[in-house]
Amino acid sequence: MRWSHAFIPTLRDDPADAEAASHRLLVRGGYVRQLMSGVYSLLPIGHRVRSKVMAIIREEIDAIGGQELLLPALHPREIWERTGRTEAMADILFTLNDLRGGAAVLGPTHEEIFTTIATELTSYKQVPQLWYQIQTKFRDEPRPKAGLLRVREFTMKDSYSFDIDTAGLDLQFDRHFAAYTRIFARLGVTAVPVEASSGSMGGSDSVEFMVPSPAGEDDVVHCPACDYAANVERATSAIPAVEDDPGPDQPERFPTPGVRTIADLVEFEGGAAADRQIKTLVYVLDGEATMVLLRGDHELQEQKLQDASGAVEVRPAHPEEIRELLGAGAGSLGAVGVSGPRIFADLQLAERTNMVTGANLDDHHLRGVDVARDIAVTEWMDLRTVVAGEGCPECGEPLEVFRGIEAGHIFKLGTKFSEALGATVLDADGESVPLVMGSYGIGVERNMAAVVEMNHDERGIVWPVSVAPYEVVVTVVKMNDDDTVAAADRIYERLGEAGVDVLIDDRTERPGVKFNDAELIGIPYRLTVGPRGLATGNVELSVRRTGERTELPIGTVVEEVARLVAENR
RNA sequence: CGGGCUGUAGCGCAGCUUGGUAGCGCGCUUGCUUUGGGAGCAAGAAGUCGCCGGUUCGAAUCCGGCCAGCCCGACCA
Missing domain, CATH: 3.90.960.10 (YbaK/aminoacyl-tRNA synthetase-associated domain)
Structure with a gap:
């Protein structure tokens, strides 16, 4: 891509109403624009990052046997009434009427619809099944905030597992746990698995993946000495008993x-x-x-x-x-x-x-x-809120509390939805049994924001190579120098041929503007091509994360950078 | 939903108290100079002052209503 023809509307000033780092930088870097409260447009480079995040998620869910499908966002309200969730989720459910007088909702999640599909399963021989989609969700959040972190329309990868028994569910749950762990590692975020409340999902067990960040909305209790970690909504602790006098015979x-x-x-x-x-x-x-x-x-x-x-x-x-x-x-x-x-x-x-x-x-x-x-x-x-410094329920060491972003949440649902919607199969004894379900969600745009929360500095975003909109930017220092332009063009063309996502900054701007924009939008590697370097046959490589700069000979720069990119993808 | 705040050019803001030609910085256009870390000079373009109503000779400014957005809390897969 040539920057001179790209739509990357960077801003010199911070947007006035953005507090969270990811919100501020994604707006300033020309990734997103707000349309209304909790609703964002993704501009070209924002869309590229989203696509890469989705590709990573898709690869990892495919790798544990997921089959991708695509269900509607528009649902008949009647299905939601059958599971009681028009009530349970009433405060966030977008509802509307169609012109025939029918009642509809915009799907905030898809247990009901996937389970409806699963009613076509008839035999234990057909399970386990693992189905997923990457699709738009609508939730009328009372208070959207912090840019992409809490919105009303967003993309979610949601998977649903169907098994004959809880042993099968446990296996699918563990596979998701492992897949999610790989996804967060590839996205470049630290995500701490924590015990969580299942909330309106019901079910027996759930694990949230929390990314530590001051922009987060949950408090996570964790033990630095052992592995104990839990959302404060569920955390317990060991505290010393209070010694009482017997007291009087009556109050x-x-x-x-x-x-x-x-x-x-x-x-x-x-x-x-x-x-x-x-x-x-x-x-x-x-x-x-x-x-x-x-x-x-x-x-x-x-x-x-x-x-x-x-x-x-x-x-x-x-x-x-x-x-x-x-x-x-x-x-x-x-x-x-x-x-x-x-x-x-x-x-x-x-x-x-x-x-x-x-x-x-x-x-x-x-x-x-x-x-x-x-x-x-x-x-x-158990009704009390655990506070920092109390004893770990597992090992007794003092607990710590940090703020976190809920980047993913996996649930053991059991049979709540399959029973309500009649998703049953015959088991080996010919008995009709409800399918045992799990559901597993990860928010795409929220994870984009979480990556930025964990990967930025005072100059801007520092994308991991895995999700950067472009992996390399070729910065042309002097646009009116024919030799410089020709050399930069050749490097740009050859990097593209080598399979690198490359952007060439061919705008007629001063170098300082180009350097600052490249750092703001967070491209991992910058190749600076200018007369000064070319005089000695070199171009300069700058690594965004470390600020490290090295001179590379023009003859080998393409293969060297292509190798560097491939190693860090 | 409760509390606080804000809507004026693409972005950031002043003007409102005390009604009278709509301004500043950045960005944008053109020209010249400049060009390895957000250039200089000159000339320009661009605004239903959130919306509706009221007061007034006259409203960005005063009054009433509404809408939208942000922050804190409540709430929240």
Whole structure:
């Protein structure tokens, strides 16, 4: 490609509303332009990178036996109603009506549709199957952000496995784990596999691949000493037990005027340390008011509450709902003697005695509470949010927490979808059994952004050779010098013939502009061709990542660079 | 959905308080000079001032409504 005829609209100034490095650099480098909130156009070099990312993913999924197909983005709403996910995904589902009065949705994922295809499987002899597509997804995210990292229309590689039993599923899951590991390595990103919540997918088990980045949206708990890593939505930790006094025979009510928070009660004369308080929250789970109890110094992890309760809709209760339920305002709530609503308690409250909690009377608390004796706990659950420094649940060493981008997510689905949609086969005994499914997703544009997040410097993007829009740029220093232009043209032509993706910067710009643009858009190798080098029969090779420069003889430069590119693809 | 902020030329911004010719930098066009790290001089082109309504002799500016975008939170395969 000749830069003089290419559409690569680089910007000198950073776009005003881009915060994340990948957002800023992809816009400034002429890779993408925003059309509306969460919707981006990919310009020519952006499209080239996307194509290379997709090619890598395709190779790796093909290598584990995937068969590529292509399903529609437009779905009948009825299929989604059959699995209950018009409700479960209501907040992100684009819905529309067609002119015949039919109801449709734009697919946010494709379990329903792949499973519908899988109803044509009839015998255990036909499985295992592994099907995938690379296709557009639509999710009406409430808050798109950070350029390509969270958008409303995007490309996803989604694969689905169908097996006769869980042993088959486990095998397909492990193969995907390995394929994803290879994909991220080839993309030039570090992706940490972590235990994750399955969220609205349901299913038994899931692993997220998290790319460490401040632009990420998830907190990942990991242990530097062993391999333990988990999304904070699911992470557990080992923390020391609190030693309690037995306390009095029954709770004692005492006035606490003005005390509204855990911290207030710590300060209050006659109050208690935070780890000796019971924090009482009220949530509405699928319409049912539920009390949620934690140790005073612990934070609720809402995803754990949702997962443990199986609720679809989880929200904090409104102040008026709380008062109607318990007769007091937040700040004076407690579960002692409460018998109406369900009471979910965090495991860290088990066996605790002599605790302090609200009295369900404004400005009053109870002390001397024995959890087992005084509170009718409906169910014990792990509900607390792990924080850095707590002990690893596997080895006890202090845990660390980092921000990460969810670059891929693989699920063991089980039979949720096959049962709902009737995807069954006859087994060897002639029994009809639902197929055991897995689903495996990786976002194409999000991974483009993740690559940039992990591969940039103050000058711009530093693409790995594997996904660079062009592998080499030939920079013509002096366009009005015939010998320079001719030499650069020959190198450009011969690199192309050698199979290298090469761009020649033949614009009539000053050298500084060309160098800066080449570094901004992040081409891995630059060959600088100018009169100064040609005088000694050389051209200069610059390596974008290291800044290293070497003079190469013009006679061997093409084969040398072609070899360098091939080695690093 | 709650809070904060912003819409003025392709990009980045000023002007709005106090109503009266729509500006600056970069980029773009033409010419000359320049050319190994974002050149200089000169002459130009380009804007429904987000949209609708109101006040006024007159609105980018004041008032009302709406729309869009960004950030924080909530939310989120």
